[in-house]
Structures are given as structure tokens and as C-alpha cells.
Amino acid sequence: MSRLPQRIVCLTTETVEVLYALGEEQRIVGISGYTVRPARARKEKPKVFAFISGDIEKILAVKPDLVLTFSDLQADISRDLIKAGVAVHAFNQRSVEDILMMVETVGRLVGAEERARVLVSELETKIAQTRSAANQRIVRSGRRPRIYFEEWDEPMISGIRWVSDLFEIAGGENVFADLASLAAAKQRIVDDPQEVVRRAPDMIIGSWCGKHFRPERVAARAGWAAIPAVRDEQLHEIKSAVILTPGPVAIEEGLTELSALFDAWANRYHPAQFSEGRH
Template structure:
């Protein structure tokens, strides 16, 4: 179908992941330098932009007929591309449902709607299976473990909405679930005292772009009183998995959460 986009630039990793999963990777003519999934994309596709910075001429040089962007963080480049006459589709995933909807949208954009729906159905089945397993654990233990998800350490930033929702699906209780509903990081900045008062039994760190350091968390003044700290239940999930609003957050992030929340039963 010639009216469908033939030359797509993906400025975030999740749309690259989806197009490869749909077998439509030949349409990709440029990617972000931060693309990590699938690994072969970094070898096969030219890197034409970073995430929020780069040279628009590098994008224009690959002659895209569609550029896929993400959120307000890429609003400026989307504006510049539109001014240059390029079609732009700006995605804005914030929740698990948004991730599934993004897959269906990308599928429709490239004429692969049936394959996209099949991919979504598989992820939905995984979610349902994880939720059922979690409910069994909750019934056995009589409660949900309290979880603090830390996206950044200085300043403290708690988890995004889809991470919070995946914690709930896996059977946990996000201690800052209400804050997770805000798309703005400034609204997800608990004080150290608030984390101590929340008394999480599990701490999950996913510091975007650097390794989580449990020993640094344990050394924070007063944090030795937190059950997760004094019981050494501090775990890392790599940001490329859980902070990416694409299939990987569900396909790999959710099983990791189950293992962390229910270590002796999964």
C-alpha cells in the first residue's frame, strides 16, 4: 500500500521494538542513539538523533515520510520537523493501557493491524496470568507487600504510572501510587522522611542511565529503620526494561517484579 509510510524515523526505542516485533523493520530509516531494543537495531539502522538533542539535518537526510516521537520532551523537535514539511506522530504513553494502545496505533500506521493486535493479545494474556498468580500469593500471605520504586536518587523521584501499575499487577502496593499518576517528575519527589514513614518492605531502584546502588540507599540517614533496608530487600530493574513504555516493560519487567515480590514462590 504505497500511501502507508515507507521511510520511518523512530526517536525512541519502544517504537523500534514494536516495528521489529511486527516484522516491519525495513521501514525504519533512522533511530535514536538511545535505542536499545532490539539489539540488532543499533547495528542495522543509522542513528540520527539523541533523545531531546541533535541535528535536524541528520533526520532530514534520510528522507523520512513519518517520524515517531514521544511526549512533550520531544515537542521542540516535532515542531521543527513539522515546519520542515515532515509528517510527525507524537505518542505519549503513561500507563500500561497506553503501551498497548501504542502498539495497536503503530500497527495501523504501517498496515499491520492484525499482527499488532496479536502482539497485544499476547501481552494481555501475560498480564492476566501474572495477576492471577499474584492473587494466589496475596491470598496465601494475607496482604500485598509495600513497595517503594525509585526512578532517581538525587533528588528522589518515585515511580512512573506504568511502573506503579505493573507493581500492582504483580501483587504489590506502591507506597506512592497517587503520585505515580502525575506525568511530571516534579510531582513525584517524596522527601526522605516520607519514604521512611511509608515503611516499604521492598525497594526497587531503576536509576535512568546508571546502576542502582543499594549500599547508598542503606547509608541514607534514618533509612536503616525502613523494613526493606534492614531486611536487605533492595533490588534493581534496569531502566532499559522497566522505564521503557514499550512491550519490554510487560514482557520482561513484569516477570522480574513477580520474582522480586514473591521470591520463594515464583
């Protein structure tokens, strides 16, 4: 008789993504309404919760033997589920290394350790290849692009640690790296918009969770015309479902998008070095 969980509810998209990648999706009996990856999960699995709100009775109705949650943002529902007698595992990944650890832990929870190790190995290969290509770009161009990442606009919130990690791997530099290790969004608020002007990023990347990034609004902020990124029209969007999801997608797709942006930046401002590097 298997003692592994058979009826799992995933209240964040990244654990759904991992279980599908491991071929263990049959264990999932409920997901968050914000699940986006894989797309088929939204058709196959019942939505039993939003992200920080919903009816606990919908979760209990699917009779889970394990619920997977994320961080203090889901502390209340985790508490209520535990009080209701449900086993809960709360993840709290904040860095790229934490994402890899999360994948391995999910694998252990469902008895798919070897498949999880294979997945992690594939992600590590992606990281190594991206870093190698980035190092070559840096040698040719002479420097890394400096990035301001905006997670939200009102108030202005800078990027969390795994986003900063992705920048470093892809060959960029987070101008607010000093804030990236702070877990709570309110701790990463940029109180003074002129501080972005002073830090002079070469590129601004927006990922306003839940709404479209509006580069024209960013460019129109008082004094921001002096920022190199604004002056050179280097304002870009990466979807939050890609870069703000602390799961494999951030590595598989997030790094690819960042590398393309950084390559284009380097080729635009240092074309001679890139031409020399090709011959």
C-alpha cells in the same frame, strides 16, 4: 500505490521494538541513539538523534515520511520537524493500557493491524497470567509487598504510572501511588526523604536511568535503617531499559522480574503459607 509511510524515523526505543515485532523493520530508516531493543536494530539502523538532543539535519538527511516521537520531552524536535514539513506522530503513553494502545496505533500506521492485535493479545495474556499468579501468592502470604520505586536519586523521584501499574499486576503496592499519575518527573519528586521512612516499604526497587542503582547509598540515608526494606536487605535494581521503557518489554520482561522479586519476598517472610499452598 501504497500510501503507508515507507521511511520511518523512531526517536524512542519502544516504537523500534514494536515495528520489529510486527515484521515492519524495513520501514525504519533512523533510530535514537538510546535504542536498546531489539539489539540488532543498533547494528542495522542509523542513529540520527539522541533522545532530547541532536542535529535535525541528520534526521532530514534520511528523508523520512514519518517520525515517531514521545511526549513533551520531544516537543521541541517535533515542532522543528513539523516546521520542516515532516509528518510527526507524538505518542504519550503513561500507563500499561496506554502501552497496548500504542502498539495498536503503530500497527495501524503501517497497515499491520492484525499483527498488532495478535501482539496485544499476547501481552494481555501475559498480564492475565501474572495477575492470576499474583492473586494466588497474595492469598497464601496474606498481603502484598509495599514498594518504593526510585527513578532517580538526586532529587529522589518516584515511579511513573506504568511502573505503578506493573506493581499492581504483579501483586505489589506502590507506596507513592498518589504521585504515579503525575506525568512530569519533577512532579514526582519526594521532597522529604523521611516520607519514605513513614510509608515503610517492604521493598525498594531502583532504576536510576542512565546509571547503576547503588543500594548501599540508599541504605545509608539518614533514618532509613528503620525502613523494613533496608532492615531486611530488600533493595533491588531493575534496569531502566526494561521497566522505564513504555513498550512491550515492560510487560514481557518487567512483569517477569517483578513477579520473581515478589515471589522471593513472600517465600522468605511467609514460608509456612507457601508450603501449605503446595500440598
